Every structure is written in C-alpha cells, then in structure tokens.
Amino acid sequence: MLYLIGLGLYDERDISLKGIEILKTADEIYAENYTNFYHGNLKNLEEIAGRNKHITILKRNEIESGEILYKNALLKDIALLVPGDPMFATTHSSIILDAEKRKIKVKIIHSSSIYSAIAETGLMTYKFGRTTTIAFPYKDTIPSSPYKIFMENFERNLHTLMLLDIDLENNKFLSINRGLEILLKLEEDAKEDIVRKATFVCCARLGSDDALIKAVKGTDAEKILNFDFGEPPHCIIAAANLHFIEEEMLARFY
Ligand SMILES: C[S@@+](CC[C@H](N)C(=O)[O-])C[C@H]1O[C@@H](n2cnc3c(N)ncnc32)[C@H](O)[C@@H]1O
Numbered sequence: 409m410l411y412l413i414g415l416g417l418y419d420e421r422d423i424s425l426k427g428i429e430i431l432k433t434a435d436e437i438y439a440e441n442y443t444n445f446y447h448g449n450l451k452n453l454e455e456i457a458g459r460n461k462h463i464t465i466l467k468r469n470e471i472e473s474g475e476i477l478y479k480n481a482l483l484k485d486i487a488l489l490v491p492g493d494p495m496f497a498t499t500h501s502s503i504i505l506d507a508e509k510r511k512i513k514v515k516i517i518h519s520s521s522i523y524s525a526i527a528e529t530g531l532m533t534y535k536f537g538r539t540t541t542i543a544f545p546y547k548d549t550i551p552s553s554p555y556k557i558f559m560e561n562f563e564r565n566l567h568t569l570m571l572l573d574i575d576l577e578n579n580k581f582l583s584i585n586r587g588l589e590i591l592l593k594l595e596e597d598a599k600e601d602i603v604r605k606a607t608f609v610c611c612a613r614l615g616s617d618d619a620l621i622k623a624v625k626g627t628d629a630e631k632i633l634n635f636d637f638g639e640p641p642h643c644i645i646a647a648a649n650l651h652f653i654e655e656e657m658l659a660r661f662y
Contacts, residue, residue: 412494414519417615420448431457435484444491493521530657537561555594
C-alpha cells in the first residue's frame with residue numbers, strides 16, 4: 409500500500425492523528441519538500457513514529473519518476489509525506505495513476521491546506537475562480553498568465569488565489585511585495601484598469617502562530633510594496649466585488 413499523507417499547513421503539529429498512526433506502522437517513510445516551504449521538524453515526526461524510523465527526503469526527480477516509492481509498495485506499507493494536503497499539487501495525481509497501473513493500492517490522508525486556510529480572510533471560498541501562480545521572472549520576461557487569469561476571474565466577479573513561486577533547492581521564494589510589483593508591471597503593459605478596482609488580501613504563514621493577513625485596496629497597492637511580511641510561505645488573493653459580510657471580515661485586516 410502507498411499512503412500519501414498531508415503534513416498540513418505549517419509545522420509538524422499539523423499532521424492528522426490518522427497520519428501519525430500510519431507512520432507508526434509504515435515500513436518505509438519518505439517526504440517531499442519542494443512543493444512548499446515546510447517549517448516542521450521531521451526529526452520530531454521520526455521520534456513519534458518510533459522504532460528507529462527514518463524519514464528519507466526525496467528529490468523532485470525521484471518523486472516524479474516514483475520508482476523508489478513503487479519498488480516495495482506491492483508487499484510493504486510505504487508512506488509519502490507531502491506539505492499541505494497531498495491532493496493540492498498536480499504531481500501527486502500522477503503518482504496515484506502510476507501506482508495504480510502497477511496494481512499498488514493508494515490511500516490518501518488529507519490535511520490542512522492553503523486552499524482551505526484562505527477562508528480565514530473572510531472571503532467566501534465558493535466565490536473563487538481559477539487559481540494562478542506568479543512565477544519568478546525569467547531574465548527580463550515576466551509570464552503574463554497570472555494577470556490574464558486575474559482579469560478573467562474579475563470580469564466574472566470571482567476572487568483569484570495567487571500562489572507565489574518557490575525554489576526550495578536555492579532557498580528562494582517570491583514575496584508578496586515582489587508579487588504585487590509584478591502585477592502592477594503586468595497591468596502597466598496590458599493597459600487595463602483592474603488592479604485599482606480590486607482588493608488585495610496578502611497572506612503570510614497561514615496556520616502558524618505568527619500568521620499575518622493584510623488587506624489593501626488596489627488604489628493603495630503601491631503603498632505596501634515595502635511592507636515587511638516576514639518569512640514565507642506567502643500568497644496573494646485578488647478579491648473582486650465584496651459581499652457585505654466579506655467587507656466586514658476584511659475590515660479587520662486593513
Ligand atoms: C504549490 S502550493 C502547495 C499547496 C499545498 N499542497 C497545500 O495543500 O497547501 C504552495 C504555495 O501555496 C502558498 N502557501 C502554502 N502554504 C501557505 C501558507 N501557510 N500561507 C501562505 N501561503 C501559503 C504559497 O504561495 C506556496 O508557494
């Protein structure tokens with residue numbers, strides 16, 4: 409059996425009890441740490457798992473090829489730990505499909521995720537459109553798809569969750585400040601006028617003890633470009649028209 413176990417939003421206290429029970433009986437435990445900044449200590453989870461268990465961190469190519477995970481999974485219980493919820497990362501669908509082709513049974517253990525944590529802002533989750541990721545500019549090229557998705561969602565009066573790129577191998581992350589700067593630049597090039605009409609809800613370290621949510625009207629977005637949001641992970645929500653309850657919830661974060 410192959411278990412995909414969510415580590416949850418922030419640190420080692422976010423894994424579920426179900427996840428811990430499986431760690432205690434699993435024959436081999438692996439973890440991936442390239443889809444998010446994980447602030448937990450895997451050593452503590454090894455101790456909780458007991459019986460001198462060791463958690464091996466796999467590189468991106470090792471997860472994508474999957475061979476290490478599938479090798480013994482027909483006979484043994486293999487666990488793969490994934491930051492957040494295991495199903496909110498596209499790679500993990502491929503793992504399920506590949507494993508099932510090899511007749512390996514897969515079980516998912518869900519956990520807290522950025523996709524549910526954004527509800528803490530007060531924005532209604534059913535009013536979100538397509539999610540996008542603001543990527544690191546490559547040389548002088550800034551990918552424009554986040555702006556296009558923001559515009560499409562905004563025109564349909566839907567909010568946009570903008571994830572921010574991370575490069576864990578080089579310990580780099582795109583901050584909220586840089587993300588907003590990129591959006592302002594893309595708007596300048598597109599010559600549309602939507603940033604001014606939106607509300608930006610900036611979220612840092614949701615689920616941690618020092619989580620930070622800061623809302624800003626699009627007209628004031630430039631004023632927070634130097635605000636210190638602290639450690640990653642960060643994301644931005646571009647909110648469309650607000651329901652009065654959303655307004656009241658967001659008023660706590662300006
Ligand atoms: C590719 S997603 C992975 C999502 C993860 N599987 C989950 O279910 O939460 C990673 C991105 O989500 C955002 N993110 C994840 N956790 C966050 C948190 N606690 N606070 C703010 N943003 C977060 C960041 O933009 C980060 O780069």
